[in-house]
Amino acid sequence: MPALAERVRGRLAAVVVVLAAGVGAGGCAEVAEVSGAVVRVQACQDGIAAATALAESLPGLRARPAxxxxxxxxxxxxxxxxxxxxxxxxxxxxxxxxxxxxxDLEAEEPERAADRAARTTAKYLQVITASCAGQ
Known part of the structure; x- marks a missing residue:
């Protein structure tokens, strides 16, 4: 009987190890998925902040090409x-x-460049925000 108990314990231990490995791997995948989502959200925030900051500064840069x-x-x-x-x-x-x-914008013509930057920013921000909202 002790031999049978030892075999059962051995098999149970093996099953526990396999289950733990499965849960651990799944947990790692979940952590990686959450981490990836956080990075994507940060990319959204950074991209939107950069484009918005430029758009807000364009009126003051219309006469200052450099x-x-x-x-x-x-x-x-x-x-x-x-x-x-x-x-x-x-x-x-x-x-x-x-x-x-x-x-690609020519800053030597600052008024034209500022106008194009504003239009381009508005166009791309629609795509960026839609993509970010879908995440």
Whole structure:
């Protein structure tokens, strides 16, 4: 009888180890999923904050080409950094697209560049916020 008890205990121990491994792996996946969601939310917040801050500063930069060029470049960098963290393809492409559009603007014509930046920001922010809302 003691041999039977030992075998049962051994099998129970093996089952417990397998179950614990399954729960542990599932727990890790859940932690990774939550962590990924947090990173995506942060990418949304960073991207929206960068684009909004630029949009709010555009009226004051319409006659200052050097400062406008710096603001466009700095915002493009922030958007690219947010895009690197975005897990969602649509969000990543929108953030990258907005960054590229800012880099393509000619700050030597600050009024025209500011107008285009405002229109482009409004267009891309619709896509970015829709993508963020869907997460």
């Amino acid at each position: 400062e406008l060029a710096k603001a466009l470049d700095d915002t493009a960098v922030r958007l690219e950094e947010a895009a690197e963290q975005a897990g969602d393809r649509t969000l990543r492409e929108a953030l990258e697209g907005l960054a590229v559009s800012y880099r």
